[in-house]
Amino acid sequence: MTTFHRGSQPAGVEVERDVHIEPEVDSPEHKKADRWMIGGALASGSFILGPVGIIGMLVGYLKLRKLQAAGGNIRPWMITIIGLFCCVDAGINMIGWSVDMLAHDTVIGQTVFAGYGRLVDGGYYMGYNALSLGGTSFVGEKICEVASVLIIFPLRIASAWAFFRMKKWGLQMMITTSWMYAFLWTAYLVDKMLTFELRFGTTEAGFLGFWAFNLFYWTPFLMLPYLYSLKRQEWKD
Amino acid sequence: MSFDGPAPVTYMSEADALAEAAAERKIEFTNKVLGIIALACLIIISLQGCLLLPLTIVLYGWQ
Numbered sequence: 001m002t003t004f005h006r007g008s009q010p011a012g013v014e015v016e017r018d019v020h021i022e023p024e025v026d027s028p029e030h031k032k033a034d035r036w037m038i039g040g041a042l043a044s045g046s047f048i049l050g051p052v053g054i055i056g057m058l059v060g061y062l063k064l065r066k067l068q069a070a071g072g073n074i075r076p077w078m079i080t081i082i083g084l085f086c087c088v089d090a091g092i093n094m095i096g097w098s099v100d101m102l103a104h105d106t107v108i109g110q111t112v113f114a115g116y117g118r119l120v121d122g123g124y125y126m127g128y129n130a131l132s133l134g135g136t137s138f139v140g141e142k143i144c145e146v147a148s149v150l151i152i153f154p155l156r157i158a159s160a161w162a163f164f165r166m167k168k169w170g171l172q173m174m175i176t177t178s179w180m181y182a183f184l185w186t187a188y189l190v191d192k193m194l195t196f197e198l199r200f201g202t203t204e205a206g207f208l209g210f211w212a213f214n215l216f217y218w219t220p221f222l223m224l225p226y227l228y229s230l231k232r233q234e235w236k237d
Numbered sequence: 238m239s240f241d242g243p244a245p246v247t248y249m250s251e252a253d254a255l256a257e258a259a260a261e262r263k264i265e266f267t268n269k270v271l272g273i274i275a276l277a278c279l280i281i282i283s284l285q286g287c288l289l290l291p292l293t294i295v296l297y298g299w300q
Contacts, residue, residue: 041283044283044286044287045286046286047286047289047290048290050283050286050287050288050289050290051287053283053286053287054283054284054287057283077272078268078269078272081272081275081276081279082272082275084279085275085276085278085279085282088279088282088283088286089282091286092282092285092286107299107300108290110300111290111293111294111297111299111300112289112290112293114293114297114300115289115292115293115294115296115297116289116293118296118297119293119296213285216278216281216282216285217282218278219278222271222274222275222278223275225267225271226268226271226272229264229267229268
C-alpha cells in the first residue's frame with residue numbers, strides 16, 4: 001500500500017513520499033507463529049504450565065525469526081513485544097485470580113496462595129476461605145478480583161489477539177482496556193492502603209517484597225504512551 | 238476530515254518539515270526505550286509464572 005504522508009511542496013520541489021508496506025500477518029506461517037506465542041503466553045500464566053508457556057513463546061519467536069530471514073514481511077517486533085506483554089500479564093492475573101475465585105479449595109490453589117500470602121500479601125493467608133465466596137477474605141480485593149476475572153482481563157486477552165492481527169479494533173481496545181487497567185490499579189492500591197497493617201505488617205518480604213513482585217505488572221502505564229504514538233490509519237479494518 | 242481517512246495533503250515549509258522529522262525521531266527513540274523495558278518486564282513476569290508454585294512448595298510445602 002502506498003500512502004502520501006506529505007503532499008505538494010512549492011513548485012519544482014520533489015514530492016516526499018512515504019511507502020508503507022503492510023505486514024503479512026494473515027499468512028499461514030505468521031498465524032502459526034502467533035498461535036505458539038499467544039498459547040505460550042497464556043500457559044505461562046497458569047502456574048502449572050509456566051515452563052511449557054516459556055517454551056511455547058520461544059518456539060513462536062523462532063518461527064517468526066525464520067519467516068523474517070526467509071524474506072517474509074512480518075509485523076514490527078515492538079508490536080509483538082507489547083502484545084505478548086499484555087497477554088502474559090492478563091493471563092497471569094486472570095488465571096491466578098480465577099484459581100482464587102473458583103478453585104480456592106484445591107491443593108494447588110491453597111499451596112500457591114498460602115505461599116504468596118506468607119511471602120508478599122497477607123490478604124491471601126489470614127482468614128483464607130472464611131467468607132461466602134471463598135478465597136481471600138479481604139472484601140476490596142475480592143471486588144477487584146471478580147470484576148477483573150469477568151470483565152477486564154478477558155477483554156484484554158481478546159484485544160491482544162486483535163492487536164497481533166493488526167486490526168484497528170485491536171489497537172482501540174488495547175487503549176480502552178489499558179485505561180480500564182489503570183482504573184483497576186488505582187482501586188487495588190487504595191484497597192491495599194486501607195488494610196496496610198494487616199496485609200503487609202505480617203509478611204516475610206514486607207511492603208518492598210510486594211512491590212518487587214508486583215511492579216512488573218504496570219502494563220497500562222508503559223503501553224499507553226506507545227499505543228497513542230501509533231498511526232491508526234495504517235491498521236486493518 | 239475522517240480520522241480513518243487517507244493522510245491529508247499539506248503544504249509544509251522546510252523548517253516545519255525538519256521539526257516534524259525531529260519529533261518523529263524523538264517518538265521512535267522513546268518507543269525503543271519503552272520496548273526494552275517491556276521486554277524486560279515480559280521476561281520477569283514469565284519467570285514469575287514459572288517459579289511461584291515451585292518456590293512456595295520448596296518454602297512451605299504442599300498445603
